[in-house]
Amino acid sequence: MSILVNKETKVIVQGFTGSEGTFHAEQCIAYGTNIVGGVTPNKGGQEHLGKPVFNTVKEAAEATGATVSMVFVPPAFVADAVMEAADAGIELAVIITEGAPVRDMQAAKAYATKHGMKTIGPNCPGIITAEECKIGIMPGMIFKKGNIGLISKSGTLTYEGANQVVKEGFGISTAVGIGGDPIIGLSYKQLLPMFEADPETEAIVMIGEIGGDLEIQAAAFIKENITKPVVAFIAGQTAPKGKRMGHAGAIVSGSAGTAAEKMAALEAAGVKVVVSPADIGKAIKEVLSK
Amino acid sequence: MNIHEYQAKQIFAKYGVPTPKGIVANTPDQAAKNAAELGGDIWVVKAQIHAGGRGLGGGVKLAKSIDEVRELASQILGMTLVTHQTGPEGKLVQKVYIEEGADIKDELYLGVVLDRAKEMPVIMASTEGGMEIEKVAEETPEKIIKVAVDPAIGFQGFHGRELVFGLGITDPNEQKKFIDFASKLYRVYMENDAELIEINPLIKTGSGDFIALDGKMGFDDSALGRHPEIEDMRDISEEDPDEREASQYGLSYVALDGEIGCMVNGAGLAMGTMDTINYMGGTPANFLDVGGKANAETVAKGFEIILKNPNVKAIFVNIFGGIVRCDRIANGILEATKMVDVHVPVIVRLDGTNALEAAEILKNANIANVIPATDLADGAAKAVAAAKGE
Numbered sequence: 001m002s003i004l005v006n007k008e009t010k011v012i013v014q015g016f017t018g019s020e021g022t023f024h025a026e027q028c029i030a031y032g033t034n035i036v037g038g039v040t041p042n043k044g045g046q047e048h049l050g051k052p053v054f055n056t057v058k059e060a061a062e063a064t065g066a067t068v069s070m071v072f073v074p075p076a077f078v079a080d081a082v083m084e085a086a087d088a089g090i091e092l093a094v095i096i097t098e099g100a101p102v103r104d105m106q107a108a109k110a111y112a113t114k115h116g117m118k119t120i121g122p123n124c125p126g127i128i129t130a131e132e133c134k135i136g137i138m139p140g141m142i143f144k145k146g147n148i149g150l151i152s153k154s155g156t157l158t159y160e161g162a163n164q165v166v167k168e169g170f171g172i173s174t175a176v177g178i179g180g181d182p183i184i185g186l187s188y189k190q191l192l193p194m195f196e197a198d199p200e201t202e203a204i205v206m207i208g209e210i211g212g213d214l215e216i217q218a219a220a221f222i223k224e225n226i227t228k229p230v231v232a233f234i235a236g237q238t239a240p241k242g243k244r245m246g247h248a249g250a251i252v253s254g255s256a257g258t259a260a261e262k263m264a265a266l267e268a269a270g271v272k273v274v275v276s277p278a279d280i281g282k283a284i285k286e287v288l289s290k
Numbered sequence: 291m292n293i294h295e296y297q298a299k300q301i302f303a304k305y306g307v308p309t310p311k312g313i314v315a316n317t318p319d320q321a322a323k324n325a326a327e328l329g330g331d332i333w334v335v336k337a338q339i340h341a342g343g344r345g346l347g348g349g350v351k352l353a354k355s356i357d358e359v360r361e362l363a364s365q366i367l368g369m370t371l372v373t374h375q376t377g378p379e380g381k382l383v384q385k386v387y388i389e390e391g392a393d394i395k396d397e398l399y400l401g402v403v404l405d406r407a408k409e410m411p412v413i414m415a416s417t418e419g420g421m422e423i424e425k426v427a428e429e430t431p432e433k434i435i436k437v438a439v440d441p442a443i444g445f446q447g448f449h450g451r452e453l454v455f456g457l458g459i460t461d462p463n464e465q466k467k468f469i470d471f472a473s474k475l476y477r478v479y480m481e482n483d484a485e486l487i488e489i490n491p492l493i494k495t496g497s498g499d500f501i502a503l504d505g506k507m508g509f510d511d512s513a514l515g516r517h518p519e520i521e522d523m524r525d526i527s528e529e530d531p532d533e534r535e536a537s538q539y540g541l542s543y544v545a546l547d548g549e550i551g552c553m554v555n556g557a558g559l560a561m562g563t564m565d566t567i568n569y570m571g572g573t574p575a576n577f578l579d580v581g582g583k584a585n586a587e588t589v590a591k592g593f594e595i596i597l598k599n600p601n602v603k604a605i606f607v608n609i610f611g612g613i614v615r616c617d618r619i620a621n622g623i624l625e626a627t628k629m630v631d632v633h634v635p636v637i638v639r640l641d642g643t644n645a646l647e648a649a650e651i652l653k654n655a656n657i658a659n660v661i662p663a664t665d666l667a668d669g670a671a672k673a674v675a676a677a678k679g680e
């Protein structure tokens with residue numbers, strides 16, 4: 001068990017033949033991900049990395065039975081690609097692309113939701129079910145199989161957290177990098193119940209950042225719904241107050257989005273909050289030995 | 291990216307959002323000439339910097355003659371304006387905007403920003419114009435009306451009605467004018483990929499017209515590629531020169547006031563590294579994210595920028611390689627020591643992709659000052675000790 005993806009999951013790659021798509025698809029295949037093909041317009045009928053290339057997602061999904069798409073399409077075209085995946089009946093799009101305009105992602109996310117397609121990202125490392133399926137750009141070798149679920153806004157902190165969990169003698173069930181853009185797909189609130197329901201996951205690491213209020217929402221959700229132990233770290237306790245022109249964003253959410261505020265909310269929800277990311281591994285050991 | 295008030299008003303005008311007439315000036319003489327061209331008998335001289343709170347800081351003054359315009363412009367141009375949004379160091383005023391006086395009956399607030407939770411733009415309005423909106427939100431949040439607009443349907447009549455009834459605008463003619471104003475501002479927001487628009491104050495004149503007396507706009511950097519006319523409005527002098535230089539090399543840099551320089555990959559880990567240094571009793575001198583495509587040149591540049599800061603007593607390089615390969619960072623460190631005089635201890639923690647090759651490269655190079663670390667905690671502890679001269 002795991003969440004969202006496993007060794008059976010059939011994956012296509014949008015932006016398959018580009019340099020990023022090629023490099024990372026190759027790594028994913030080497031990791032064992034069941035990549036069944038890819039999409040690059042006008043390259044349909046060709047073969048790439050030993051897999052068939054299609055002109056459209058619809059063709060690719062019909063021919064291969066893929067349910068998940070890993071998206072490497074350049075930022076100016078990524079919203080189009082995500083909407084195409086939703087339209088073709090893909091169930092989950094993992095959007096790696098960095099630098100997508102917010103307005104585009106707003107439209108793409110709304111369309112995906114309407115069509116029942118889940119999204120992860122954009123601007124994220126992706127999702128990995130350890131030793132089964134890697135859909136993204138994370139270094140696969142650090143994710144040893146185990147019983148810890150991981151959700152993180154930050155890419156490199158995902159690696160840092162997973163590495164520490166493994167060094168303490170535990171392992172990862174599934175790790176999800178959700179990205180930190182203004183509009184993102186699956187977030188803590190949707191992923192936490194999946195880990196709660198996953199029999200393989202015994203504890204959850206949650207890594208957040210300053211800004212926005214997703215961690216505050218997560219804290220409220222954990223208090224009511226999550227029985228498994230949760231360890232959290234919020235990056236940016238020492239970040240200076242932004243030299244931004246306005247503070248309208250914070251006014252909208254009714255929260256200043258500071259690390260202190262998020263840490264307090266999580267602690268009040270019974271989460272084990274660590275002050276330094278260097279303590280994530282130790283904290284997992286502590287909550288699991290209770 | 292942010293722009294000046296006068297530039298925001300140029301964009302407003304293009305969409306028919308009413309603004310007072312005004313002309314920007316770089317010199318007192320130009321300011322006087324602008325006032326004469328605008329005509330009338332009262333003018334406002336407004337400092338153009340990328341920060342709010344200019345009035346309270348003395349950057350907005352009323353003039354009743356052309357000579358007074360010249361006099362006030364000469365006072366404001368060249369002054370360092372400190373407001374609650376500039377930080378204590380303030381900002382140098384290099385341009386003034388000369389604007390015709392306005393007949394102010396009421397002051398309102400109107401803004402458009404993304405509501406991340408609803409995943410839609412939200413229009414915010416308040417009767418408490420002219421005040422710090424942060425304070426209004428804190429003290430009397432019920433005085434801020436928020437109307438989310440789903441871009442799939444656009445600005446509809448009901449959005450407008452929620453705004454005018456919420457603001458207590460009862461005159462049908464005024465209602466119509468305000469709704470027209472708000473719908474145009476929504477278009478400005480959407481069509482220009484704005485991140486934020488704020489008008490504070492938006493005034494109602496004695497004759498019941500609504501005018502944008504101020505204007506602030508920020509843009510989604512990821513969308514600037516499709517708005518060359520907005521990119522042209524960039525004012526480099528408003529940006530921190532070190533941050534700007536760093537960004538040209540794909541580095542994201544923010545100076546802080548501590549002693550330990552940091553070079554990290556990924557914004558989250560960079561902040562986490564700063565937090566760890568702080569936790570261990572040290573102080574970070576900067577935030578520096580080398581990004582996912584770091585190479586020898588960018589890393590060397592990173593050292594150069596970090597070392598410009600005379601407070602730096604040690605540097606902590608903390609890389610967890612996913613996309614960025616540790617051997618490249620190791621080579622970058624070697625290059626940097628040839629290009630830059632690295633006169634402080636450099637603590638290096640390289641983990642992840644190609645970490646073993648990287649360790650080998652550093653070992654073979656055998657550079658004085660370079661101290662290897664095994665993990666984040668070890669590296670932070672060594673950096674804190676090195677900065678203290680231990």
